[in-house]
Amino acid sequence: MPDYSVSDSLPTSLFDIVIVGSGVVGCAMARRFSLEGASVLVIEKEVDILDGASKANSAILHTGFDAPPPGSQEHACIVDGYNEYLDIHSRLNLPLLECGAMVLAWNDAEASRLEQILQDAHRNGVGQARIITQKQILAREPELAACVVAALEIPGESVIDPWSAPYAYLLQALDNGASLVRSCELLDGRFEGDEWLLETNRGRIRGRQVINCAGLYGDRVNQMLTGEPGFEIRPRKGQFVIFDKSASALIQSILLPVPTELTKGVVVCPTIFGNLLVGPTAEEQMSRIDVNVDEQQLRALVEKGRSILPGLVKHEVTATYAGIRPATEHKDYQIKWHPEQNYCCVGGIRSTGLSAALGIAKTVFCQYVDNGGRHTALQHYHWPQVSQIADPGPRDWQQPGNGGIVCHCELVTRREIEQAFEGPIAPRSLAGLKRRTRVCMGRCQGFYCAAELSDLTDGRFVQPIGVDQ
Amino acid sequence: MKASSCRVAIVGGGPSGLAVATELAKMGVDGVVLLEREQDAGGIPRHCGHSPFGFREFHRIMKGPGYASRLVRRAQQHGVSIRTGASVAKIAPAGGLVLSTDDGVERLKAEKIVICTGNRETPRSARLVSGSRPLGVMTTGALQSMVYLKHRRPFKRPLIVGTELVSFSALLTCRHAGIRPVAMIDNQSRITTWQAAAWLPRLLGSRLLMNVELDEICGRERVESVKIRDAAGRVSSLDCDGVVFSGNFVAESSLIRGSHLELDARSGAPAVDQFGRCSDADYFACGNLLHPVDTAGWCWAEGQRIAAYVSASLDQTLPPAERSVTVETESPWIKYFTPQRIALPDSFSAYYHPGLQLRFSEKLQGRLSLCDEHRNLVGHKIRVQPERRVLLSLPASESLSACESLTIEFTPSLEKVP
Ligand SMILES: Cc1cc2nc3c(=O)[nH]c(=O)nc-3n(C[C@H](O)[C@H](O)[C@H](O)COP(=O)(O)OP(=O)(O)OC[C@H]3O[C@@H](n4cnc5c(N)ncnc54)[C@H](O)[C@@H]3O)c2cc1C
Ligand SMILES: Cc1cc2nc3c(=O)[nH]c(=O)nc-3n(C[C@H](O)[C@H](O)[C@H](O)COP(=O)(O)OP(=O)(O)OC[C@H]3O[C@@H](n4cnc5c(N)ncnc54)[C@H](O)[C@@H]3O)c2cc1C
Numbered sequence: 073m074p075d076y077s078v079s080d081s082l083p084t085s086l087f088d089i090v091i092v093g094s095g096v097v098g099c100a101m102a103r104r105f106s107l108e109g110a111s112v113l114v115i116e117k118e119v120d121i122l123d124g125a126s127k128a129n130s131a132i133l134h135t136g137f138d139a140p141p142p143g144s145q146e147h148a149c150i151v152d153g154y155n156e157y158l159d160i161h162s163r164l165n166l167p168l169l170e171c172g173a174m175v176l177a178w179n180d181a182e183a184s185r186l187e188q189i190l191q192d193a194h195r196n197g198v199g200q201a202r203i204i205t206q207k208q209i210l211a212r213e214p215e216l217a218a219c220v221v222a223a224l225e226i227p228g229e230s231v232i233d234p235w236s237a238p239y240a241y242l243l244q245a246l247d248n249g250a251s252l253v254r255s256c257e258l259l260d261g262r263f264e265g266d267e268w269l270l271e272t273n274r275g276r277i278r279g280r281q282v283i284n285c286a287g288l289y290g291d292r293v294n295q296m297l298t299g300e301p302g303f304e305i306r307p308r309k310g311q312f313v314i315f316d317k318s319a320s321a322l323i324q325s326i327l328l329p330v331p332t333e334l335t336k337g338v339v340v341c342p343t344i345f346g347n348l349l350v351g352p353t354a355e356e357q358m359s360r361i362d363v364n365v366d367e368q369q370l371r372a373l374v375e376k377g378r379s380i381l382p383g384l385v386k387h388e389v390t391a392t393y394a395g396i397r398p399a400t401e402h403k404d405y406q407i408k409w410h411p412e413q414n415y416c417c418v419g420g421i422r423s424t425g426l427s428a429a430l431g432i433a434k435t436v437f438c439q440y441v442d443n444g445g446r447h448t449a450l451q452h453y454h455w456p457q458v459s460q461i462a463d464p465g466p467r468d469w470q471q472p473g474n475g476g477i478v479c480h481c482e483l484v485t486r487r488e489i490e491q492a493f494e495g496p497i498a499p500r501s502l503a504g505l506k507r508r509t510r511v512c513m514g515r516c517q518g519f520y521c522a523a524e525l526s527d528l529t530d531g532r533f534v535q536p537i538g539v540d541q
Numbered sequence: 542m543k544a545s546s547c548r549v550a551i552v553g554g555g556p557s558g559l560a561v562a563t564e565l566a567k568m569g570v571d572g573v574v575l576l577e578r579e580q581d582a583g584g585i586p587r588h589c590g591h592s593p594f595g596f597r598e599f600h601r602i603m604k605g606p607g608y609a610s611r612l613v614r615r616a617q618q619h620g621v622s623i624r625t626g627a628s629v630a631k632i633a634p635a636g637g638l639v640l641s642t643d644d645g646v647e648r649l650k651a652e653k654i655v656i657c658t659g660n661r662e663t664p665r666s667a668r669l670v671s672g673s674r675p676l677g678v679m680t681t682g683a684l685q686s687m688v689y690l691k692h693r694r695p696f697k698r699p700l701i702v703g704t705e706l707v708s709f710s711a712l713l714t715c716r717h718a719g720i721r722p723v724a725m726i727d728n729q730s731r732i733t734t735w736q737a738a739a740w741l742p743r744l745l746g747s748r749l750l751m752n753v754e755l756d757e758i759c760g761r762e763r764v765e766s767v768k769i770r771d772a773a774g775r776v777s778s779l780d781c782d783g784v785v786f787s788g789n790f791v792a793e794s795s796l797i798r799g800s801h802l803e804l805d806a807r808s809g810a811p812a813v814d815q816f817g818r819c820s821d822a823d824y825f826a827c828g829n830l831l832h833p834v835d836t837a838g839w840c841w842a843e844g845q846r847i848a849a850y851v852s853a854s855l856d857q858t859l860p861p862a863e864r865s866v867t868v869e870t871e872s873p874w875i876k877y878f879t880p881q882r883i884a885l886p887d888s889f890s891a892y893y894h895p896g897l898q899l900r901f902s903e904k905l906q907g908r909l910s911l912c913d914e915h916r917n918l919v920g921h922k923i924r925v926q927p928e929r930r931v932l933l934s935l936p937a938s939e940s941l942s943a944c945e946s947l948t949i950e951f952t953p954s955l956e957k958v959p
Contacts, residue, residue: 313669318798363673364757370669386806388791389667393674469630472645476626480578481795483630483641502676515795517664518679523588523686526693535676535762538693539782 082275083251087113088447090270090279092258092293095126096429097421098285099238100153102245102252104433105283109447112250113279114242115272117257119534120504121497122238124287125425127507128312128363128395130339130352131234132326133157133168134427137193137201137226138336145405145435147196150424152431157232160430163455164240166233167344167462173229173326174209176220176380182330183222189330190224201226215322215383229326233344233462234426235507239497240458241429246496247454254500255534258286261297263413268297281414281445283436288360288398290406290419298410303400303420307360310352311394313373316515317463319348319387327380336423338376345482345510346463347390350377363394390515397423407436411443459488461510478528479521481514489528500534543647548572549851550638550651552629552796555584556837557828558657559612559621560844561851566619568852573621574649576640578628582616583609584659585682586837590689591713597838606689608837632656632800636823653851655825656811657844658796660833662707663789665758672758675765677783681711684785688718696783700767701725701747702755704732705788705928707834709741716745723781724748726755726769731904733788733928758784788928790833797826808832808877814865814884815894815935816850817843822862825851831879832898835930846894860884866941868897868911870949876900876927878949887938896934897949901925907953909933913944922954 088110091098098114099121105112118124136150161168177183186203193201202225209223210216246252253274260271261282270277286293291301320342329337335354343349350373370392378384400406400420405428409416416436421428437445460467461484468474468485475486492499492508499505502512502525511525512518518525526537549565551558554577562575581587586594589605596602599611616623630646631639638649662680677696679687687693697720701711704727715722725742730752732739742749752772759766759778766780792810803820805812810831817825827847828840853859865884878899897911904927910920911933918936925931933949935941 314666316795316798318795361761365669365671365674367669367671370671374669386804388809389669391666392669469628469641470646472643474641474643474645476580476643477578477628477641480628483628515667516661516680516793517666519661519664519682520686522679522683522695523691523693526687526695527691537676538687538691538695539697540694 082253082256082272082277083113085278086267087111087277087279089113089281089283090115090268090277091283091285093124093285093287094121094242094252095124095285095287096122096238096425097287097418097432099242099245100429100433101283101285101418101436102250103241104437106245106248106250107453108437108449112245113277114245114250114252115256115258115277116252116254119255119500121242121254122235122507123503125396125398126234126238126287127503128310128393129234129426130341130349131231131343131426132339132341133230133232134424135198135226135228136196137198137229138189138331139196139424140404141195142197145407146424146428149405149428149431149435151197152434153428154431156430156434157237164244165457165460166237166240167460167464169231169342169344171229171231171325171342172225172227173328174213175224175226175328175330176209177222177330178219179221185330186222186224193224193226198226198228200228212324213327215381216327217380217382231326231342231344232426236458236461237426238429239508240456242497243456243458243495244454247456248450252497258293258296263415268414281416281440284415284417284419287421288396290398290417294417294419297415298413302408302417303402303406305360305420306399306401307357308397308399309355309357309363309394310397311365311369311373312349312351312392313370313377313389314343314391315348315350315377315384316388316390317346319384320346322381322383323348338373340377340380344462350374352395360396363396365392365394388515391513391517399423405432407432409439409443416440459491461488478524479511479514481516481520482510484509484511486528493532498532500532502529502533502535502537505529543644544650545647546650547574548651548855549574549653549655550649551575551655551657552638553577553584553657553659553828554582554613554623554625555657555659555828555840556586556612557659557840557844558584558655559616560841561655561657561827561848562621563616563619564845564848565852566616566621568848570852570855574651575616575621575623576627576629576638577623577625580625582613582623582625588686588689589710590685590717591710594837598841629796632796632802632824634801634821653823653825653854655827655847655851656796656830657826657828658793658830660790660792660829662786663791665784665786668786668789670755670758673760675758675760675763677764678758679783679785681707681714681785681787684711685714688714694718694720696720696764698723698781699783699785700755700779700781701785701787703727703787703789704729704734706734708787709734709738711785711787712741712745712747721745722747723779724750726750726753728752728754733926755784788834790829792830792833794830805877805879805881808879810879812881813879814862814882815880815887816859816884817847817880818850818862818884822854832900832930834928839930860886860888866944866947868947868949872949872951874901874903874905874951874953875949876902883935883941883947885938885942887941895932897932899931899933899949900928901931902927905953907951910950911936912948912950914946918947
């Protein structure tokens with residue numbers, strides 16, 4: 073058993089790299105730098121990892137077919153991130169649903185824009201994209217509203233698990249020597265010529281280099297450490313409705329609309345857990361924390377879903393939620409090293425961070441080396457296996473000694489819950505446990521299992537399920 | 542993989558499943574296996590630490606847990622084999638079941654399968670309620686199992702949404718646990734359940750607010766307040782630390798949705814004939830799965846009837862399923878009805894069955910009737926309330942034999958309902 077260093081006490085030693093934030097970008101960054109031989113400390117202000125922008129997204133692994141053109145940071149990172157995910161996912165036991173996507177045109181005006189999207193896709197190196205006819209579309213997606221006109225098919229677009237992927241990246245980092253401290257907020261920092269003195273709510277930490285992966289707070293951390301925000305975070309909320317597992321039989325592929333200048337629009341998409349997702353909305357807001365859902369928007373999404381897939385009428389909504397994109401005034405990512413200050417800002421990873429994270433980490437590491445960073449990469453490293461909670465399985469409930477099913481809707485076993493707590497990044501909130509195991513995420517939303525869970529999680533959470541716990 | 546077989550497999554050990562199993566055993570049918578996914582059989586009543594249960598079955602008023610364990614004991618005394626911790630993951634054609642137990646996956650094959658998986662309340666998400674998603678938002682079922690099975694309190698002063706019978710269970714459960722709900726709200730002008738219950742909230746120190754809608758849930762970690770909207774559209778804030786979404790029951794039909802059995806879109810339950818037979822005649826359904834929501838006693842009595850049909854089906858004396866008339870309706874007021882098919886000839890009238898069971902979506906009065914292509918077969922004047930059981934008896938089997946299809950009609954009367 074490797075020696076994990078996730079502790080509540082703040083390490084006082086000097087780290088090569090301090091990463092601020094454990095969203096998907098921070099997790100991938102920690103992995104890359106650890107495997108390259110650097111000593112890494114990740115600090116996270118929330119009680120658990122993945123509690124910012126990364127907690128809610130569409131979970132699509134993008135090819136980059138509609139990304140900004142080659143030469144942009146975003147394009148390079150998506151392509152690298154996509155390829156690296158394909159390389160490593162099975163070694164970390166991470167799922168991949170290679171379902172492909174279609175950009176659907178519902179009228180002639182939209183259809184006439186497919187040609188441009190196709191050219192962009194080819195320009196971006198996604199050669200497999202092609203335009204298909206109504207007949208071909210309906211042969212593949214017979215449940216689709218028959219008024220569809222034409223589509224652009226992109227076979228490489230896939231669906232992944234938005235939580236276990238970053239979790240596995242961080243786990244591999246920890247497994248290979250990195251450290252994580254949660255509930256630790258960076259408040260201030262001073263560069264002393266060769267090392268950073270960083271003040272947190274928990275005390276002082278030290279690092280040679282600092283990488284800002286603070287997502288929705290990227291500009292604030294920039295301001296704190298360089299005296300300038302560099303860019304302005306413009307939070308953009310996206311709401312979703314998730315339909316019951318029974319609805320997933322209605323589609324094969326990811327169904328995308330023809331995008332507008334403002335947004336990629338509402339997708340209808342399978343999830344890796346066997347549900348069907350409709351969303352997200354795109355709503356500009358001031359707040360960086362307000363992930364409220366709104367009945368009218370949710371109803372509009374349900375209607376939108378039904379207009380694309382009439383059969384959805386027969387299926388229940390299982391869950392609703394919202395996430396916030398760390399958008400900025402710029403179109404491209406804001407990745408920038410400040411070599412004179414041993415500081416890198418990785419900001420504005422707006423709406424493709426899940427796909428690009430591994431690529432972003434690689435890019436940042438290469439730039440670090442270009443700036444003179446030197447480490448000896450690990451020769452042998454551990455490949456931790458995350459538990460398989462995606463729908464295709466195999467799942468724990470099918471294995472002996474599982475302790476029985478606790479969450480019947482999502483078929484989560486007692487052993488899976490216990491293992492989540494045994495792991496090095498034990499969940500510290502119900503939301504965190506849900507992300508790791510999917511308990512309470514199903515159609516009954518706790519009608520059957522909330523009581524059992526309140527027992528199983530006794531003393532584990534910062535905010536317990538019951539008020540007397 | 543382990544595999545075994547039995548004559549009759551019953552999925553779900555609530556009052557209806559236990560009644561089917563016990564009755565079959567009493568009738569001398571061997572090889573009855575009841576599968577229950579929880580660690581104890583008994584179903585929902587296990588965590589209803591309140592009355593009334595048991596009047597039909599034991600001729601006395603009991604609390605849920607005592608009632609549930611008495612049903613279980615009786616089943617065991619009659620030799621029913623009850624397997625707990627056995628969750629049916631899949632229903633396959635030709636009598637196949639896939640189970641998950643602590644030992645992993647197992648296959649079970651049965652001549653007849655009876656599905657008694659009950660129902661559950663509609664949670665916050667499916668109601669598309671606005672706001673944040675803090676701790677302290679749950680259904681009555683979750684509240685009750687926390688309070689009665691685990692002796693825990695999820696909050697101290699919640700809001701209860703709904704005024705169905707179960708909403709009052711929520712109220713009593715709160716009282717039992719020393720929780721004082723701030724209010725009970727409903728968007729109707731009168732409570733859904735018996736009007737007499739309306740004094741209860743006040744008696745227990747909670748407000749009853751009618752014509753009020755939940756607008757938004759607020760709070761970051763735990764519920765801090767809610768916004769409610771009155772009939773005039775005025776929004777006000779109400780401090781509370783939890784929200785109970787009570788009632789609005791839906792069939793627990795996930796197994797059906799993933800199977801070859803036909804689902805009735807209106808009820809969200811399996812489509813059945815008057816014998817509880819599904820579209821594949823070796824599969825039966827029974828209890829609250831078919832009619833969300835009814836009392837335990839009603840489900841239990843239905844279980845006894847279904848047992849007789851299952852036994853007749855084993856003996857091949859049940860009228861064949863092939864020749865049947867479908868029942869339909871176009872009425873916008875009828876939320877659902879069951880059964881959706883009548884098998885003919887119904888030579889089984891020896892076993893009384895209550896005919897068609899319906900639910901209405903609104904409070905109404907008018908005339909309810911069953912017609913064939915040509916005429917009115919039966920009908921009567923009714924007054925209906927939402928969520929209350931409405932029965933429409935079937936005409937004698939002979940008068941149905943010539944029908945192609947049957948239609949339920951409801952003609953609301955013009956007078957205003959008092
Ligand atoms: C609606 C929606 C749909 C999306 N769909 C997709 C998709 O289908 N495919 C895809 O690839 N991408 C998608 N994305 C984008 C993706 O989710 C984001 O790009 C990604 O999550 C950004 O991650 P991050 O690590 O940069 O930010 P975050 O996840 O916000 O991580 C930053 C972390 O830093 C912490 N932090 C901040 N300040 C401090 C501090 N001072 N001290 C310590 N810690 C701090 C925060 O608490 C947070 O945990 C979507 C996003 C949204 C909102
Ligand atoms: C909060 C609440 C309060 C109530 N109060 C009263 C009352 O005071 N009086 C009254 O008469 N009625 C009351 N009822 C109604 C009563 O509980 C039901 O009528 C009765 O339980 C219905 O019985 P059933 O067997 O159809 O379903 P249930 O009791 O729901 O039993 C279904 C069983 O099936 C099991 N099951 C489901 N899926 C599977 C699967 N895949 N594999 C294995 N097992 C499975 C479940 O675990 C459960 O044990 C109340 C209901 C609720 C929710």
